[in-house]
Amino acid sequence: MSTPNTMKIAYIDARILDPATGLDIVGDLLTIGEDIADFGENLFGSAPPSDATIINAKGLCLAPGLVDMRVQVREPGEEHKESLRSAAEAAVAGGVTTMVCLPNTQPVLDDQATLEFVARRARLLALTKVYAYGAATKGLKGKELAELGLLAEAGAVAFTDGTVAIADTQVMRRVLSYAATFDLMIVQHPEDAALAGNGVVTSGEMATRLGLSSIPREAEIIMLERDMRLVEMTGARYHAAHVSTSESVEIIARAKDKGLRVTCDTAPFYFALNELTVGEYRTFAKLSPPLRSDEDRQAIVEGLKSGIIDVIASDHSPQDQDSKRLPFAQAAFGGSGLETLLAVSLDLVHNEDLSLIETLKRVTCSPAQLLGLDAGHLRKGSPADLVLFAPNEGWKVVGDNFKSKSKNTPFDGRPVQGKVFRTIIDGRTVFEAAS
């Protein structure tokens, strides 16, 4: 029989932030074993417990670890692009203590065995906590319903066809209706495939200048409009992934006003970058959906400010060098996002768009609540999944230094503010920045 872990760690003099309750104090936090034992101002009075390891956190923020609800891991199938280990190492380096993987692996996560394989591998790594979405349709083909009920029993936290939208309206209607039976959430990549065609950048001046085939913004807007009608018909729980246009925010706002059970996320790419980033044919900025105009970028910031956009997810889409070092139209879509999620999200704070607590909310408790995970909050007795970071400390993004196997980041070379110093999972330090 193993001895229970009763190791005590005392974090002293930290700025403690709990976005779930709005708590923002300077104080101390004690973990015993895997859990948060207590926290508060002047928790230890004159002295912390003598049997505790002391970590002086003066000047640093201590918050729940980040919950990233949209991560692509290429294992099983394409481990050369990203394995569960490399993704988990990238995650903890970025302060992410829980990540949720898309089912678009090879094979697809559309049966219990593959889902359990991911869970087992992740447990063995003992790094970030890993959950997975189940496929909404078999093989992500958009034709037949996957076994949503059984997959949910096996641990799938929600359902999606990953990076492809469910195009067939009848199939989408049935997916939503069936999911509603079990109160499961469907996550859609809102893009009308026929309208997007073989486009590689957003329609606009940049596409015209570069002579690249383009995807109109309406591809996202039309799909969202359709889906809202279907959600209304079926009463299902629906989540729109990585919204990127001003109209998308308006559509979600209207749906919420109507009382539909609709939520959405965006990724840092869409509030920190615009279409100009693809200039000079930078394939690192070839993303799906494509980077939009600056008016859209500003609308996404406004959507985050108003709370219409519930969550910020990294949309980590790792690719290997060979997939990106190609002419723009032939290069793969996607960017590495785990290691820049916190720092780029903190742009919202530094630009005075959002408070620190509101920003953290969108990367911690909001996604956790949507997916029903015991994460993203500070609570006595809850798992001690924490991040210790300096919100104002500057550094420069260098893709080559990433822990992720994927070095393709559209933020390469960008100066950012907000550095992760320590990531703690179940009370254990799993990442510590080199001093």
Place this chain on the structure above:
Amino acid sequence: MHDPIFPHHHLLGIEGLSPLEINRLLDLSDPYVEVNRGPDKVSESLKGRTIVNLFFENSTRTRTSFELAALRLGANVINMQVEASSVSKGETLIDTAVTLNAMHPDVLVVRHPQSGAVKLLADKVNCAVVNGGDGSHEHPTQALLDALTIRRRRDKIEGLKVAICGDVTHSRVARSNFYLLLTLGAEVRVIAPRTLIPSHLDRLGVQTFSDMREGLKDCDIVMMLRVQNERMSGSFIPSVREYFRFFGLDREKLSLAKPDALIMHPGPMNRGVEIDSDVADDFERSVIREQVELGVAVRMAVLELLANNLSADRAKGSKP
């Protein structure tokens, strides 16, 4: 020494070039027109240099024009037609660039079906690179030869009204011409069905028309673009017949342009699709054959200038 006015290492596009730089290229091209018309066409100015025509897409006309230009300057020329098959073998564009670079060419002329591919390649080699047409992006030597043709016929480009008609969405010729003509002060119009006009052209300073009669009014130059037959039916336009009816250049539509308006076409022409033979062969107004002729002169000037800039780089020991 670098050319004092045009110090660039490559010619990847017209966008970003100044009027001075464009005129420098045209000025250098002009004398070659006469050289090419004379009996003694071959000089030794690029003797010993290696020029590689690297074509990932078929184009007999452009390739021959570059080849002739290089030969007339005394250079050694190698033509490489790279089929899509080498890509299916797993060789990427960058692999090809690295392999070629190891053979120490002086100038690479690259044509590729993907926009931006020539730039990608130029970043990986240490010789001069000329964009021989990349996807729907740019075809700079075509715009230069068009400009030279116009300049020789009209003595100027500034203030001319130029209509560019046809499939602008997919046309690299059109993009290079927009940049060049606008930079030199021409008024540029585009005439096409809306399915063939890319968005936000107005932001480049181009006026758009969907009616030939309206768009051609008082134009000095009518530049027709080739409509690619594979794009003709179904999604972009209903039929060749309908296209010709509304957007094909015939005598009647041409009568709305200025009486002495020049007719241009980058070739090869689809007679009876975008242009009527009657107009195409009008020897007084059609300068289509002259465009082909002047293309060699322009390419001679470009190759010579870039090769000399490269020599200056190499003498200094710096990478282009």
